[in-house]
Amino acid sequence: MIDSSAQLLRCVRVMAAAIRLLSPWRFDRFARASKAVCAQLHSSAAVMGASVEEFNAAKEKLGTLKKDPGNEVKLKVYALFKQATQGPCNTSKPSMLDFVNKAKWDAWKSLGSVSQEEARQQYVDLISSLVGTEAPAVAAQPTGSTKGFQTLLVSTEDNITTIRLNRPEKKNAITVEMYNELIEALDLAGKDDSVITVITGSGDYYCSGNDLNNFTKIPEGGVEKLAKESGELLRRYVKVYIDFPKPLIGVINGPAVGVSVTLLGLFDVVYATEKATFHTPFSQLGQSPEGCSSYLFPKIMGAAKASEMLLFNKKLTAAQACEVGLVTEVFPESSFQSEVWTRLKAYAKLPRNSLALSKQLIRVVEKEKLHAVNDAEVERLVERWLSDECMQAIMSFFQAKSKL
Numbered sequence: 001m002i003d004s005s006a007q008l009l010r011c012v013r014v015m016a017a018a019i020r021l022l023s024p025w026r027f028d029r030f031a032r033a034s035k036a037v038c039a040q041l042h043s044s045a046a047v048m049g050a051s052v053e054e055f056n057a058a059k060e061k062l063g064t065l066k067k068d069p070g071n072e073v074k075l076k077v078y079a080l081f082k083q084a085t086q087g088p089c090n091t092s093k094p095s096m097l098d099f100v101n102k103a104k105w106d107a108w109k110s111l112g113s114v115s116q117e118e119a120r121q122q123y124v125d126l127i128s129s130l131v132g133t134e135a136p137a138v139a140a141q142p143t144g145s146t147k148g149f150q151t152l153l154v155s156t157e158d159n160i161t162t163i164r165l166n167r168p169e170k171k172n173a174i175t176v177e178m179y180n181e182l183i184e185a186l187d188l189a190g191k192d193d194s195v196i197t198v199i200t201g202s203g204d205y206y207c208s209g210n211d212l213n214n215f216t217k218i219p220e221g222g223v224e225k226l227a228k229e230s231g232e233l234l235r236r237y238v239k240v241y242i243d244f245p246k247p248l249i250g251v252i253n254g255p256a257v258g259v260s261v262t263l264l265g266l267f268d269v270v271y272a273t274e275k276a277t278f279h280t281p282f283s284q285l286g287q288s289p290e291g292c293s294s295y296l297f298p299k300i301m302g303a304a305k306a307s308e309m310l311l312f313n314k315k316l317t318a319a320q321a322c323e324v325g326l327v328t329e330v331f332p333e334s335s336f337q338s339e340v341w342t343r344l345k346a347y348a349k350l351p352r353n354s355l356a357l358s359k360q361l362i363r364v365v366e367k368e369k370l371h372a373v374n375d376a377e378v379e380r381l382v383e384r385w386l387s388d389e390c391m392q393a394i395m396s397f398f399q400a401k402s403k404l
């Protein structure tokens with residue numbers, strides 16, 4: 001019986017030697033097949049867990065934390081420690097009135113049959129992200145090399161390419177330059193070696209949507225030309241999301257407005273801090289929905305809830321957005337970064353091709369439809385941008401009359 005990846009790898013090698021002796025032609029075919037198996041095993045070995053030394057080192061680091069990470073995280077640390085050292089929960093359930101021990105027991109029990117190796121790895125990841133959050137603000141987040149963009153911070157680390165909107169002083173409003181950089185960054189991320197791609201924001205906002213200054217830079221051809229060019233840019237921008245070939249995760253670190261909300265329907269998973277809000281004030285701006293939301297929002301949340309957002313500008317809290325299915329999970333602000341990045345690092349250890357192909361299977365049935373929806377939405381918006389209603393609303397913003 002083969003009981004570990006290492007043994008299985010040895011087995012594959014021994015079989016290769018035997019087949020090479022028996023038949024050079026069969027060896028060729030076997031070599032190709034076994035190469036794939038070995039690659040698979042190496043990657044699953046990586047998922048299997050941290051070493052005991054790494055686990056002990058993480059345990060020591062836990063004692064150096066200066067800030068209390070909050071009860072929820074402490075319970076997670078406790079549960080992972082128990083699972084890693086003793087395996088699945090095997091003690092009897094404390095009484096309802098024994099609150100503390102009951103909470104600890106629940107946390108341990110919730111890990112189910114997670115293996116001790118995997119629990120060790122999750123424990124190590126969680127502690128290192130907790131230690132990271134005590135360093136300067138972004139330390140728990142990716143720190144890998146940043147590629148040269150003006151409005152974004154883009155880095156690849158731990159198999160994750162992170163695209164961070166980086167105009168915090170303007171609440172990450174999306175300028176024409178930022179649209180173009182996002183298109184390029186997503187294009188590169190789709191082709192690089194990373195397993196997943198994350199979009200998040202710098203500062204207190206995730207994104208305040210389209211930069212309304214985009215409407216004030218009128219070219220020689222007048223407002224018609226501006227509207228046409230903006231429409232073309234928007235079409236290309238939304239298209240990259242529709243065609244994005246690997247898992248795309250939104251890490252929503254604060255309020256989200258306009259196009260940054262509508263596009264969430266094209267993300268595969270959306271994690272939000274409890275302080276995030278979701279607002280699509282299109283009619284207030286004399287505009288209409290984009291990002292395929294006119295089709296995807298009713299599908300995700302039902303026509304009535306979608307209409308409240310897209311027609312009547314209803315701003316959702318993170319909890320409400322999660323309830324209607326736009327957000328996957330909401331986290332307390334105090335542990336948002338550490339919990340989300342711990343989880344994403346674990347996801348990013350899964351086999352890359354399997355994830356990409358599965359994502360594509362989920363999305364391919366809708367692709368043609370989504371491109372048609374994108375075209376129709378852009379066509380309507382180009383008309384809207386030339387309307388009095390829209391121009392009046394934008395002027396109002398700049399006269400500081402219509403802060404949302």
Ligand SMILES: CCC/C=C/C(=O)SCCNC(=O)CCNC(=O)[C@H](O)C(C)(C)COP(=O)([O-])OP(=O)([O-])OC[C@H]1O[C@@H](n2cnc3c(N)ncnc32)[C@H](O)[C@@H]1OP(=O)([O-])[O-]
Pocket residue numbers: 169170171173174208209210211212213230234257258259260281282285287290402403404
């Ligand atoms: C093309 C596809 C179609 C897209 C549709 C959409 O996305 S529709 C959705 C379109 N989006 C909207 O309608 C949202 C419009 N924005 C707002 O309503 C508010 O700014 C807020 C609620 C986002 C934040 O309020 P707050 O009191 O917490 O902060 P604050 O107001 O002091 O902001 C700080 C600085 O950032 C600036 N800035 C922020 N956002 C934008 C922006 N989008 N544009 C330009 N600038 C923006 C703001 O002017 C200020 O600059 P200043 O004075 O320091 O030079």
